Amino acid sequence: MKISDEEILNPGHVACPGCGAALSMRFALKALGRDTILVIPACCWSVIDGPFPYSSAGIPVFHMAFEAAASTAxxxxxxxxxxxxxxxSVVAWAGDGGTFDIGIQALSGTAERNADIIYVCYDNEAYQNTGIQRSSATPYLAWTTTTPVKFPKQEQKKDIVEIMAAHRIPYIATATVAFPEDLTKKFIKAKSIKGTKFIHLLSPCPPGWKSKDQDSIKISRLAVKSRVFPLIEIENGEKYKITVNPKPVAVKDYIRLQGRFRHISDENIEQIQKNVDRNWEKLLKKTEG
Amino acid sequence: MKKLLMGNHTVSWGAMLARAQVIAAYPITPQTQIVEELATLCAEGKAKAQFIKVESEHSALASCIGASAAGARAFTATSSQGLALMHELLHWAAGARLPIVMANVNRAMAPGWNIWTEQTDSLAQRDTGWIQFYCENNQEILDSIIQAYKISETVSLPSMIVLDAFFLSHTTEPVEIPPQELVDKFLPPYKPQYKLDPKEPHAFGGLSSTEYYYELRYKIQKAMERAKEVIEETDEKFNQIFERKYGLIEEIETSDAEVILVTSSTITSTARFVTEQLRKTGKKIGLLKVRVFRPFPSSEIRDALSNCEKVAVIDRNISFGSGGIFASEIKSAIQKMGKQPVIFPFIAGLGGRDITVPQIEEMINYTFENAKPKEEILWRGLKYENI
Structure with a gap:
C-alpha cells in the first residue's frame, strides 16, 4: 500500500492544532487525486479551507448551506x-451536524437515488465550529456546552452507519487517520465504485474533546482498538467486513485521554464498555453474513 | 407550430426548448404537471436533461445550484410552501451568481391549506436577488422561460417565472412552439465565466469577511440594475426572431388617461376587457401591466404614470403590517415625480377568490369618484368580516 507523495492540500489552512479533520482531508485528497470537486456545507471545514480569496484545498470547492451537502453534490x-x-469525483465533505442532524434528509434522499457521489462525514462528535454543542453524534455522557457536566448527554450516539446501510448503497466505510493505509484504500475503492458511497471518519477535535493536540492520532487509534469505532466496510448494505482488527484495549483507555469525559465515574465507564461489547458482538454477527 | 398546452405543460416545454441540462424538482399542487411532463419529455428522449427527482424543494434548488456551479443549465419549478422551503437557497443561488431559472406557480401560503392563486409566496422572496417575471398567458410563460435563461446568463442572476395557480397552471391555451433551431440561435449553450473545474480550481462562496462581503452585495445590486437593460435588449432580440415582445411593463391607453389601473399576472386579462369597455363609455382609463417585478421598473412606471391624476393598483398579495406589495413599490417609485398621482391601493382575490369584471369596474369607478382613498387599504370582495 503506497500513499501518494503528492500534497494536494496546501499548507496555510486554518485548522486548530491536532485537528483530525484537516489530516483526514490531506489523506483523502492523496487517495482521490486532483480530478475531484468538493462540496462543503457549514462545518469546521468551511473555515479551515481559508477565507476568501484564499483556499487551501487545492481542488475546486463549493461552499454550501448546512443541510444541503448531499443534494448539492x-x-x-x-x-x-x-x-x-x-x-x-464529486465529494460532499460534511461534519456530524451536517450529516447526522440537519443534513440527513438530503443525504437520505441522495442515497436512495444512489447518486454517484462520495459522501464523507468527518465526525468530531459535536457542533465544534460553533463552540462545542451536542449533536446526535455526541457520545453518551459526553460533556458539551449544551450538555454540561451536571447533565451530560443522556442519549446514545446515533448509528449513522446502520442508517446508511439501510439505504443499501453500494459502499460504506469507516476510517480514521490513525490507520492511513486503511483510509487510503477505502477512498480509492470508493472512487472506483458507481453510486452513493458513504465514508464515516472519526475525527478527534482537541478543543471540543478537551484532549491534547498531540494526542489526536493516539486517540483515533484507541477508538479503533477499544472497538468504540470499528474499522469496517459494508457493501450493498449487507456485506460487512472488519478491515482492521487490532488486539483490543479497554474503553477506559480511550475515554481517559479526553477531558469531555472527565466527570464520568468508573461505573459509567463500565456501562459504556458493556455497550461497546454488545455492539461489537452485533457487528461480528453481521460479518458472518 | 401551434400546440394546445396547459400553463404547467408550457413551462415544461419552455425548459425543454431552452435545453435545460439538469432538472431537479419536487411535486406540489398546482405545479405537479410541470414535473410530470418534464419526466415524460426526458423519458421519451425529447428533453436531454439529467432529471433528479429529489425528496424536497430544498434539495431541488440545492441540486440546481450544484449543477449550475458545475457549468450546466439548470431548471426547477415549485409553488408556495415549496418556494418558502427554498428560501435559504434562493439567497444562495443569487449570492453565488448562478443563472438558474425556475417556474413558480403562485399559490397561497398555509395555514389554512389553500392551493389557489395568490402572489404572496413569490413576492415574499423579493429580497433574495432573483429576477421575477409575472406572466399573463401561456405564450408569455414559454417565451419568458427562453428569455430568462439569456437574461440570467448575461447578468449572472437567477430568474423566477411566475404564473397564477389554475388560472394559468391548469388552463389550456394555444401556444406557438418555436422551432428548436430558432431557439438555439437565440439562446446558445451556456458558457459560464467561472465554474467548478478541477483543471482550474477555485473555491466558491467561502468565508467572506467584512473586507469583501459588502462589495459582493453591491455587485448583485449593480447586476440587478443592469438586468433592466438586458431584459429590454433580450426582449427586442426575441422580437426580431419570434415577433413577440413583452417589455418590463406594458401600457394600454395610458397617454391621455386620468386614471391608470395597475395589474400583474392574469388579472391583467380581465382588466384589459374592463378598460376597453369603459373607454367606450368615454372614461379616460388606462391600464399598466407590470411584468417584471425585480428589478422593479421604477423609471418606466414613472413615465407611464406621468400624465395621470390617480392610480388604482390591484394587489393579489399582502405584506402584513404594510399592505399590497405592488402598491407599496409604486408608492416608493413615484417619490421622484414632481407631481405625484394619488395611489389607490386595492387588495382583492387573496387565496384564489375570483376578481370579477364588476369588481374591477367598481375599483375604477371608486378611483374616479374619490379624490383620495378613504382607507389605507381598499379591501374588495370580502364576504365575512367577522368569521
Whole structure:
C-alpha cells in the first residue's frame, strides 16, 4: 500500500492544532487525486479551507448551506454528466451536524437515488465550529456546552452507519487517520465504485474533546482498538467486513485521554464498555453474513 | 407550430426548448404537471436533461445550484410552501451568481391549506436577488422561460417565472412552439465565466469577511440594475426572431388617461376587457401591466404614470403590517415625480377568490369618484368580516 507523495492540500489552512479533520482531508485528497470537486456545507471545514480569496484545498470547492451537502453534490455530478464529464469525483465533505442532524434528509434522499457521489462525514462528535454543542453524534455522557457536566448527554450516539446501510448503497466505510493505509484504500475503492458511497471518519477535535493536540492520532487509534469505532466496510448494505482488527484495549483507555469525559465515574465507564461489547458482538454477527 | 398546452405543460416545454441540462424538482399542487411532463419529455428522449427527482424543494434548488456551479443549465419549478422551503437557497443561488431559472406557480401560503392563486409566496422572496417575471398567458410563460435563461446568463442572476395557480397552471391555451433551431440561435449553450473545474480550481462562496462581503452585495445590486437593460435588449432580440415582445411593463391607453389601473399576472386579462369597455363609455382609463417585478421598473412606471391624476393598483398579495406589495413599490417609485398621482391601493382575490369584471369596474369607478382613498387599504370582495 503506497500513499501518494503528492500534497494536494496546501499548507496555510486554518485548522486548530491536532485537528483530525484537516489530516483526514490531506489523506483523502492523496487517495482521490486532483480530478475531484468538493462540496462543503457549514462545518469546521468551511473555515479551515481559508477565507476568501484564499483556499487551501487545492481542488475546486463549493461552499454550501448546512443541510444541503448531499443534494448539492448530486447536482454537481449531474451538471458534469450533462456536459459529458464522467470522470471527475464529486465529494460532499460534511461534519456530524451536517450529516447526522440537519443534513440527513438530503443525504437520505441522495442515497436512495444512489447518486454517484462520495459522501464523507468527518465526525468530531459535536457542533465544534460553533463552540462545542451536542449533536446526535455526541457520545453518551459526553460533556458539551449544551450538555454540561451536571447533565451530560443522556442519549446514545446515533448509528449513522446502520442508517446508511439501510439505504443499501453500494459502499460504506469507516476510517480514521490513525490507520492511513486503511483510509487510503477505502477512498480509492470508493472512487472506483458507481453510486452513493458513504465514508464515516472519526475525527478527534482537541478543543471540543478537551484532549491534547498531540494526542489526536493516539486517540483515533484507541477508538479503533477499544472497538468504540470499528474499522469496517459494508457493501450493498449487507456485506460487512472488519478491515482492521487490532488486539483490543479497554474503553477506559480511550475515554481517559479526553477531558469531555472527565466527570464520568468508573461505573459509567463500565456501562459504556458493556455497550461497546454488545455492539461489537452485533457487528461480528453481521460479518458472518 | 401551434400546440394546445396547459400553463404547467408550457413551462415544461419552455425548459425543454431552452435545453435545460439538469432538472431537479419536487411535486406540489398546482405545479405537479410541470414535473410530470418534464419526466415524460426526458423519458421519451425529447428533453436531454439529467432529471433528479429529489425528496424536497430544498434539495431541488440545492441540486440546481450544484449543477449550475458545475457549468450546466439548470431548471426547477415549485409553488408556495415549496418556494418558502427554498428560501435559504434562493439567497444562495443569487449570492453565488448562478443563472438558474425556475417556474413558480403562485399559490397561497398555509395555514389554512389553500392551493389557489395568490402572489404572496413569490413576492415574499423579493429580497433574495432573483429576477421575477409575472406572466399573463401561456405564450408569455414559454417565451419568458427562453428569455430568462439569456437574461440570467448575461447578468449572472437567477430568474423566477411566475404564473397564477389554475388560472394559468391548469388552463389550456394555444401556444406557438418555436422551432428548436430558432431557439438555439437565440439562446446558445451556456458558457459560464467561472465554474467548478478541477483543471482550474477555485473555491466558491467561502468565508467572506467584512473586507469583501459588502462589495459582493453591491455587485448583485449593480447586476440587478443592469438586468433592466438586458431584459429590454433580450426582449427586442426575441422580437426580431419570434415577433413577440413583452417589455418590463406594458401600457394600454395610458397617454391621455386620468386614471391608470395597475395589474400583474392574469388579472391583467380581465382588466384589459374592463378598460376597453369603459373607454367606450368615454372614461379616460388606462391600464399598466407590470411584468417584471425585480428589478422593479421604477423609471418606466414613472413615465407611464406621468400624465395621470390617480392610480388604482390591484394587489393579489399582502405584506402584513404594510399592505399590497405592488402598491407599496409604486408608492416608493413615484417619490421622484414632481407631481405625484394619488395611489389607490386595492387588495382583492387573496387565496384564489375570483376578481370579477364588476369588481374591477367598481375599483375604477371608486378611483374616479374619490379624490383620495378613504382607507389605507381598499379591501374588495370580502364576504365575512367577522368569521
Amino acid at each position: 448530486a447536482g454537481v455530478k449531474a451538471g458534469l454528466l450533462a456536459q459529458g464529464n464522467t470522470h471527475t
